[in-house]
Amino acid sequence: MNLLMNVAAFKLGWISSVVGGAQNLPWLGPVVVFAAVVLHLVRAERPSSEFMLILSCGLIGAVFDSVLVAAGWVTFPSGMFSELMAPYWIVTMWMLFGTTINLSMRFMRGRPLLAAAFGIIGGPLAYLAGHKIGGIQFVDQPAALATLAIGWAVMMPLLMQLGERLDGVSPESSQGDVIGQSIS
Numbered sequence: 001m002n003l004l005m006n007v008a009a010f011k012l013g014w015i016s017s018v019v020g021g022a023q024n025l026p027w028l029g030p031v032v033v034f035a036a037v038v039l040h041l042v043r044a045e046r047p048s049s050e051f052m053l054i055l056s057c058g059l060i061g062a063v064f065d066s067v068l069v070a071a072g073w074v075t076f077p078s079g080m081f082s083e084l085m086a087p088y089w090i091v092t093m094w095m096l097f098g099t100t101i102n103l104s105m106r107f108m109r110g111r112p113l114l115a116a117a118f119g120i121i122g123g124p125l126a127y128l129a130g131h132k133i134g135g136i137q138f139v140d141q142p143a144a145l146a147t148l149a150i151g152w153a154v155m156m157p158l159l160m161q162l163g164e165r166l167d168g169v170s171p172e173s174s175q176g177d178v179i180g181q182s183i184s
Contacts, residue, residue, distance in 0.1 A: 002043060002169075006103040009036035013096040014126075017089050022134030026079030030092040040099040049168030054098035056162060061094025062086055064151055073144035074127075075137050090136075101163035102170065109164060112157035123152025 013036045017029025037054060041047040065086030068074045079087030108115040124145050130136045138144050 003103055005043075006040070006100060009039060010096060010100050010104065012036070014093060017093045017096070018130045018133045018135035021076060021078055021087065021089050021130075021136075024078045026087060026089045029089040033092040033096045036096055037099060044168045045171050046168035049166045050099070050102065051168075053101060053163060053166035053168070054095045056166070057098030057101070057159065058091050058095040060155065060159075061097070062091045064155070065090050065094075068144060068147060071140075071143070071147075073138065073140045073147065075139055077134065077137070101159055102167050105160070105163070108156065108160050110160075112160070115156040115160045116153040119152030119154070119156030120149045123156075124148040 013029065013033045016032040020026055020028030040054075041050055044050040062085070065074075066084065069076070069080075069086055070084045076087045076090065079089045081088065108118060127136060127144070127148055131138055
Protein backbone atom coordinates (compact mmCIF):
# COMPACT_ATOMS: atom_id res chain seq x y z
CA MET A 1 0.00 0.00 0.00
CA ASN A 2 2.82 2.44 0.86
CA LEU A 3 4.43 1.76 -2.51
CA LEU A 4 1.25 2.51 -4.47
CA MET A 5 0.62 5.69 -2.47
CA ASN A 6 4.23 6.73 -3.06
CA VAL A 7 3.99 6.28 -6.82
CA ALA A 8 0.60 8.03 -7.02
CA ALA A 9 1.73 10.96 -4.87
CA PHE A 10 4.90 11.34 -6.95
CA LYS A 11 3.00 11.33 -10.24
CA LEU A 12 0.43 13.83 -8.97
CA GLY A 13 3.15 16.11 -7.59
CA TRP A 14 5.25 15.87 -10.76
CA ILE A 15 2.34 16.70 -13.06
CA SER A 16 1.13 19.53 -10.81
CA SER A 17 4.62 21.01 -10.72
CA VAL A 18 5.31 20.88 -14.44
CA VAL A 19 1.83 22.01 -15.51
CA GLY A 20 1.88 24.73 -12.85
CA GLY A 21 5.28 25.92 -14.09
CA ALA A 22 4.08 25.87 -17.69
CA GLN A 23 0.83 27.72 -16.94
CA ASN A 24 2.42 30.47 -14.83
CA LEU A 25 1.07 28.88 -11.64
CA PRO A 26 4.44 27.96 -10.07
CA TRP A 27 2.88 27.65 -6.59
CA LEU A 28 0.63 24.74 -7.65
CA GLY A 29 3.30 22.04 -7.60
CA PRO A 30 4.80 23.01 -4.25
CA VAL A 31 1.34 22.91 -2.64
CA VAL A 32 0.78 19.35 -3.89
CA VAL A 33 4.37 18.39 -3.03
CA PHE A 34 3.92 19.71 0.51
CA ALA A 35 0.89 17.45 0.97
CA ALA A 36 2.78 14.46 -0.49
CA VAL A 37 5.79 15.06 1.77
CA VAL A 38 3.57 15.38 4.87
CA LEU A 39 1.77 12.14 3.94
CA HIS A 40 5.14 10.43 3.43
CA LEU A 41 6.55 11.65 6.74
CA VAL A 42 3.42 10.69 8.69
CA ARG A 43 3.73 7.13 7.40
CA ALA A 44 7.53 6.85 7.93
CA GLU A 45 9.00 4.80 10.77
CA ARG A 46 11.59 7.53 11.42
CA PRO A 47 10.30 10.76 9.92
CA SER A 48 13.36 12.81 10.89
CA SER A 49 15.63 10.56 8.80
CA GLU A 50 13.28 10.77 5.83
CA PHE A 51 13.01 14.54 6.27
CA MET A 52 16.81 14.85 6.14
CA LEU A 53 16.82 12.78 2.93
CA ILE A 54 14.09 14.97 1.41
CA LEU A 55 15.95 18.18 2.32
CA SER A 56 19.20 16.74 0.95
CA CYS A 57 17.50 15.94 -2.35
CA GLY A 58 16.11 19.47 -2.52
CA LEU A 59 19.58 20.94 -2.00
CA ILE A 60 21.19 18.61 -4.54
CA GLY A 61 18.48 19.43 -7.08
CA ALA A 62 18.71 23.16 -6.46
CA VAL A 63 22.43 23.07 -7.21
CA PHE A 64 22.16 20.72 -10.20
CA ASP A 65 19.32 22.53 -11.96
CA SER A 66 20.82 25.93 -11.15
CA VAL A 67 23.99 24.84 -12.96
CA LEU A 68 21.87 24.05 -16.03
CA VAL A 69 20.23 27.49 -15.79
CA ALA A 70 23.47 29.38 -15.13
CA ALA A 71 25.16 27.62 -18.04
CA GLY A 72 22.37 28.89 -20.29
CA TRP A 73 21.24 25.42 -21.34
CA VAL A 74 17.70 25.59 -19.92
CA THR A 75 15.19 28.17 -18.78
CA PHE A 76 11.86 27.97 -17.04
CA PRO A 77 8.70 29.99 -17.80
CA SER A 78 7.85 30.77 -14.16
CA GLY A 79 8.91 30.54 -10.54
CA MET A 80 12.47 31.80 -10.95
CA PHE A 81 13.81 34.22 -8.35
CA SER A 82 16.99 34.75 -10.36
CA GLU A 83 18.14 34.21 -13.92
CA LEU A 84 20.94 32.03 -12.53
CA MET A 85 18.90 29.76 -10.29
CA ALA A 86 16.40 26.96 -10.76
CA PRO A 87 12.79 27.86 -9.97
CA TYR A 88 11.44 27.01 -6.56
CA TRP A 89 8.89 24.57 -7.99
CA ILE A 90 11.59 22.35 -9.48
CA VAL A 91 13.46 22.34 -6.16
CA THR A 92 10.30 21.06 -4.47
CA MET A 93 10.07 18.41 -7.22
CA TRP A 94 13.51 17.21 -6.13
CA MET A 95 12.20 17.04 -2.59
CA LEU A 96 9.26 15.01 -3.89
CA PHE A 97 11.75 12.70 -5.63
CA GLY A 98 13.37 12.22 -2.23
CA THR A 99 10.16 10.56 -1.02
CA THR A 100 10.61 7.83 -3.65
CA ILE A 101 14.17 6.80 -2.83
CA ASN A 102 13.35 4.50 0.09
CA LEU A 103 10.08 3.24 -1.37
CA SER A 104 9.47 3.03 -5.11
CA MET A 105 13.16 3.38 -6.05
CA ARG A 106 14.36 0.97 -3.35
CA PHE A 107 14.90 -1.85 -5.87
CA MET A 108 18.06 -0.07 -7.06
CA ARG A 109 19.79 -0.25 -3.69
CA GLY A 110 23.11 -2.05 -3.87
CA ARG A 111 22.88 -1.99 -7.67
CA PRO A 112 24.90 1.05 -8.71
CA LEU A 113 25.03 0.09 -12.38
CA LEU A 114 21.25 -0.31 -12.50
CA ALA A 115 20.83 3.02 -10.71
CA ALA A 116 23.24 4.70 -13.15
CA ALA A 117 21.43 3.20 -16.15
CA PHE A 118 18.12 4.36 -14.73
CA GLY A 119 19.58 7.84 -14.27
CA ILE A 120 21.17 8.12 -17.69
CA ILE A 121 17.83 7.28 -19.35
CA GLY A 122 15.18 8.41 -16.85
CA GLY A 123 16.68 11.80 -15.98
CA PRO A 124 16.73 13.20 -19.53
CA LEU A 125 13.37 11.59 -20.34
CA ALA A 126 11.72 13.35 -17.40
CA TYR A 127 13.08 16.70 -18.56
CA LEU A 128 12.02 16.00 -22.14
CA ALA A 129 8.51 15.26 -20.87
CA GLY A 130 8.58 18.52 -18.92
CA HIS A 131 9.68 20.30 -22.10
CA LYS A 132 6.77 18.85 -24.08
CA ILE A 133 4.34 20.09 -21.40
CA GLY A 134 5.99 23.52 -21.44
CA GLY A 135 7.49 23.57 -17.95
CA ILE A 136 11.08 23.81 -19.20
CA GLN A 137 12.66 25.22 -22.32
CA PHE A 138 15.91 23.93 -23.72
CA VAL A 139 18.15 26.77 -24.88
CA ASP A 140 20.95 24.38 -25.84
CA GLN A 141 19.24 20.98 -25.98
CA PRO A 142 22.28 18.80 -26.84
CA ALA A 143 24.38 20.27 -24.01
CA ALA A 144 21.47 20.09 -21.56
CA LEU A 145 20.61 16.49 -22.40
CA ALA A 146 24.25 15.39 -22.21
CA THR A 147 24.63 17.08 -18.81
CA LEU A 148 21.35 15.58 -17.61
CA ALA A 149 22.39 12.08 -18.69
CA ILE A 150 25.81 12.32 -17.04
CA GLY A 151 24.52 14.08 -13.95
CA TRP A 152 21.69 11.63 -13.33
CA ALA A 153 23.98 8.65 -14.04
CA VAL A 154 26.27 9.88 -11.26
CA MET A 155 23.54 11.07 -8.89
CA MET A 156 21.29 8.00 -8.87
CA PRO A 157 23.80 5.60 -7.27
CA LEU A 158 24.77 8.33 -4.80
CA LEU A 159 21.13 9.04 -3.97
CA MET A 160 20.55 5.33 -3.38
CA GLN A 161 23.47 5.30 -0.93
CA LEU A 162 22.13 8.41 0.76
CA GLY A 163 18.75 6.70 1.01
CA GLU A 164 20.35 3.76 2.80
CA ARG A 165 22.01 6.06 5.31
CA LEU A 166 18.85 8.08 5.87
CA ASP A 167 16.32 5.26 5.66
CA GLY A 168 13.39 6.25 7.78
CA VAL A 169 10.94 3.92 6.05
CA SER A 170 12.18 0.42 6.86
CA PRO A 171 11.69 -0.83 10.39
CA GLU A 172 14.64 -3.18 9.90
CA SER A 173 17.03 -0.39 8.89
CA SER A 174 20.25 -0.60 10.90
CA GLN A 175 20.93 3.13 10.49
CA GLY A 176 18.10 4.20 12.75
CA ASP A 177 17.11 7.80 13.32
CA VAL A 178 20.05 9.92 12.22
CA ILE A 179 18.99 13.01 14.13
CA GLY A 180 18.29 10.98 17.25
CA GLN A 181 21.73 9.35 16.99
CA SER A 182 23.51 12.68 16.63
CA ILE A 183 21.81 14.04 19.77
CA SER A 184 22.71 11.07 21.98
